Amino acid sequence: MTQLCPLITAADLKPLLGRPDLRIVDASWHLDGRDGRVDFERERIPGAVFFDLEAGSDRSSPLPHMLPTAEAFAAHVSALGIGDQDDIVVYDTPGLVSAARIWWMFRTFGADRVRVLDGGLPAWRAAGGALESGSRTPLGPASFRAHLDAxxxxxxxxxxxxxxxxxxxxxxxxxxxxxxxxxxxxxxxxxxxxxxxxxxxxxxxxxxxxxxxxxxxxxxxxxxxxxxxxxxxxxxxxxxxxxxxxxxxxxxxxxxxxxxxxxxxxxxxxxxxxxxxxxxxx
The missing domain is CATH 3.40.250.10 (Rhodanese-like domain)
Structure with a gap:
């Protein structure tokens, strides 16, 4: 099997919009504590769902955003409408920061088709990609079967x-x-x-x-x-x-x-x- 490149360009992502198996994930997160959801609701790629790094991590650990259990990760992303067989593209609003962490989490829990949008939202804007704003309800429950790659x-x-x-x-x-x-x-x-x-x-x-x-x-x-x-x-x-x-x-x-x-x-x-x-x- 050919190894999937972990990056996708904005030009290559644009024609994929609307595909039924495409799941776009906004993974915006800020070290200073600002809520990345504000970025998501202000401006995002159409169809994207928001992955809250803190909510999707191990909340019981004294260390920040540690990996959750496989069961907890599966429940979190399944509720976002993301299945383990979907074509997942992760991005963030600065360009390429927290998206890599969420890419790694998906990979670590068994997703084979997951890529990072190279350059994030700024690259998407520069390529003339469509945008939407406002609150968004997740797509509905899906089935993500997670297993930890130790x-x-x-x-x-x-x-x-x-x-x-x-x-x-x-x-x-x-x-x-x-x-x-x-x-x-x-x-x-x-x-x-x-x-x-x-x-x-x-x-x-x-x-x-x-x-x-x-x-x-x-x-x-x-x-x-x-x-x-x-x-x-x-x-x-x-x-x-x-x-x-x-x-x-x-x-x-x-x-x-x-x-x-x-x-x-x-x-x-x-x-x-x-x-x-x-x-x-x-």
Missing amino acids: DAVADRADVAAAPDAGIQILDARSAGRFAGTAPEPRPGLRGGHMPGACNLPFADILTPDSTMKRGAALEAAFAAAGIDPDRPVITSCGSGVTAAILSLGLAVLGRPSRVYDGSWTEWGGRHDTAIETSPIRS
């Missing part, structure tokens, strides 16, 4: 064991946060990074218009961060959202990876985890 997820023990196991850790946070010279946006977290980690700020694999770099330019971004594409990778960030952008980029290159779901919120929030504060070595 190989897509890393936990704290996996990260701690990674250097000795020859597994690369790739951190999507800014260089300052990685080095421990810039403050963390969440209170109570230490600065720095996991021992042995490499740093690739997620914006470095995007173009100025928030689309994903392609081909040699994308490969060069990972190489510049010190990543060997032939060795396994665990991606991390502040709380597991932008780590998924790096995993999306690796998927574009045909490379698997795992997302550390707890990310720096878990690692940096503990006092029994080792950290480094020196900038990444070239």
